[in-house]
Amino acid sequence: VIEAAAQANTTPKPGAADPLFLRACRGERLERVPVWIMRQAGRYLPEYRALRERYDFLTCCRTPDLASAITLQPVDRLGVDAAILFSDILIPLSGMGVEVRFTPGPQLSTPIRNASDVAKLRVADARETTPFVLEAIRQLRGELPTHVPLIGFAGAPFTMAAYLVEGGGSRSFDAFKALLYREPRIAHRLLDLCTETVGSYLTEQVRAGAQAAMLFDTWAGLLSPDDVRAFVLPYAQRVLKTVSGIGVTEGCAVPTIYYGGESAGWLEDCRDLGAHVIGLDWRIRLAEARIRLGPHIVMQGNLDPAVLLGPADDIPRHVESVLRSANQGASGDSAWAAGGHIFNLGHGILPQTPPDHARRMVDAVREISMRPA
Ligand code: CP3
Numbered sequence: 397v398i399e400a401a402a403q404a405n406t407t408p409k410p411g412a413a414d415p416l417f418l419r420a421c422r423g424e425r426l427e428r429v430p431v432w433i434m435r436q437a438g439r440y441l442p443e444y445r446a447l448r449e450r451y452d453f454l455t456c457c458r459t460p461d462l463a464s465a466i467t468l469q470p471v472d473r474l475g476v477d478a479a480i481l482f483s484d485i486l487i488p489l490s491g492m493g494v495e496v497r498f499t500p501g502p503q504l505s506t507p508i509r510n511a512s513d514v515a516k517l518r519v520a521d522a523r524e525t526t527p528f529v530l531e532a533i534r535q536l537r538g539e540l541p542t543h544v545p546l547i548g549f550a551g552a553p554f555t556m557a558a559y560l561v562e563g564g565g566s567r568s569f570d571a572f573k574a575l576l577y578r579e580p581r582i583a584h585r586l587l588d589l590c591t592e593t594v595g596s597y598l599t600e601q602v603r604a605g606a607q608a609a610m611l612f613d614t615w616a617g618l619l620s621p622d623d624v625r626a627f628v629l630p631y632a633q634r635v636l637k638t639v640s641g642i643g644v645t646e647g648c649a650v651p652t653i654y655y656g657g658e659s660a661g662w663l664e665d666c667r668d669l670g671a672h673v674i675g676l677d678w679r680i681r682l683a684e685a686r687i688r689l690g691p692h693i694v695m696q697g698n699l700d701p702a703v704l705l706g707p708a709d710d711i712p713r714h715v716e717s718v719l720r721s722a723n724q725g726a727s728g729d730s731a732w733a734a735g736g737h738i739f740n741l742g743h744g745i746l747p748q749t750p751p752d753h754a755r756r757m758v759d760a761v762r763e764i765s766m767r768p769a
Contacts, residue, residue, distance in 0.1 A: 481533060514586050
């Protein structure tokens with residue numbers, strides 16, 4: 397199995413036949429800027445809502461036929477340059493011993509608040525606890541057009557731990573932050589367990605055929621930059637190392653993407669994470685992010701998702717300003733597609749977004765980034 401997956405996943409030699417998105421992750425010079433959308437498979441699509449009338453969210457995540465059909469929906473409708481597996485960052489929690497319900501916000505069966513709660517948690521082996529995710533990936537690799545690579549993903553350890561302690565979503569995650577400061581040793585033990593679980597989860601996705609691996613650390617920005625260094629980055633780095641490591645030993649090297657949510661306060665620290673691509677929200681100009689990240693890291697983002705709620709005719713202007721900002725920092729070259737940028741929103745697409753507006757954004761990225769700068 398490993399051999400077959402490694403074969404399916406061996407990074408092809410750089411060249412025109414290699415998908416645009418993967419070449420972008422490697423920082424290559426391109427004919428245009430690639431584009432995909434965080435949460436591109438979801439409630440803003442009528443075809444997703446139609447399926448959800450018949451199946452609940454967890455059934456969609458746990459049934460490979462459904463997960464793969466939903467993954468393909470935005471590829472068909474929008475013509476994006478990458479697919480992202482339809483699933484959720486909280487799916488591996490059941491393997492750790494915590495059940496999650498979505499109503500639609502996540503609700504965990506038992507919040508993890510103290511040492512004995514942490515002691516009850518297990519490290520989940522993805523092959524045993526989430527085989528349906530790996531099956532969906534294998535299936536998708538047979539269904540996706542070869543120019544549309546599949547992104548696998550997981551929640552980063554810090555963000556997973558935030559949900560585990562809080563027992564669900566929260567505005568400020570006070571219970572989680574209280575644990576970090578009152579009981580740092582317990583918090584680190586919890587982060588360790590999440591790191592092992594997420595490491596297995598993402599590694600097995602790559603072995604199953606995911607062609608890029610993304611870590612979502614949506615809540616990292618809750619902390620001060622110093623505490624990000626203590627509680628966030630070392631754990632994300634360990635996962636990224638594990639995932640990159642299998643490329644070396646098993647020949648299935650994949651690019652890695654780290655999204656740190658509101659990360660403008662500690663962007664320099666992202667240089668050393670070991671991620672090829674850093675996802676950015678809209679609170680920073682890409683020209684500034686380029687300076688702070690240095691020349692070698694690829695940037696992904698960062699249009700405010702709310703722009704797609706405004707008039708469709710305004711969208712190209714906003715797209716152009718993001719492209720221009722990314723391009724300003726591009727090293728020594730004035731072409732739009734000089735490399736170093738993958739277009740995306742700065743966070744997930746909003747459920748009330750008109751699908752035509754998402755399409756307008758994708759088209760605008762193509763048109764504008766193919767023009768001479
Ligand atoms: O990007 C994609 O299209 C792939 C699918 C995907 C989902 N969630 C589907 C989903 C991905 C990559 C995620 C990541 C995720 N999930 C994150 C990190 C990125 C981010 O947006 O910050 C987080 C924090 C979660 C946790 C989560 N899942 C929340 C807070 C919620 C409820 C709030 C909401 O948006 O409804 C979910 C549910 C969820 N995950 C839905 C979808 C399509 C909605 C479920 C439904 O159909 O009712």
